[in-house]
């Protein structure tokens with residue numbers, strides 16, 4: 001799952017990025033509102049974390065522009081402690097959730113997990129398909145109850161397919177959600193990740209639709 005993080009406090013940014021990456025998320029970071037607006041409108045994100053107090057262009061106007069141009073990505077806004085009116089404006093502008101600074105990083109991570117669960121239409125953080133169980137909270141999988149070691153790319157691929165259970169996902173779409181903006185995107189390596197996941201988790205979990213992409217059937 002790929003996340004855009006728009007925050008101008010560099011230290012806080014690094015902390016947030018670290019926490020999210022530890023859960024297998026791909027994180028693109030921007031430090032001003034203009035860049036945030038551009039990337040949020042042109043790249044494929046599963047979630048956006050938007051500080052409202054950004055330089056160059058403020059977060060509320062960025063959020064309004066996204067919503068008015070059809071960007072429907074879930075947005076979590078970050079606001080100042082005394083900014084209750086910012087929170088109201090942010091929610092009215094189309095934010096899905098908010099966090100007041102200062103916050104605890106585990107709370108931010110939990111809100112991201114909850115938002116991603118909501119957008120996938122699932123309430124249970126545990127995904128089960130036959131003998132495979134995947135914990136979407138930590139990106140950990142078991143097969144027949146035995147933990148399976150997955151690389152961060154394998155977690156990224158599996159998370160996105162599980163998030164979209166029952167929907168056919170093309171290689172292009174998959175590559176847009178598992179690589180960062182500055183990452184080396186190669187849709188050919190997707191087949192390699194899929195093969196490895198099949199070897200580790202069994203051949204039945206991920207279906208290949210020849211020439212079109214991959215999907216996980218609703219169990």
Ligand code: CA
Pocket residue numbers: 007008009051052053054
């Ligand atoms: Ca700020």
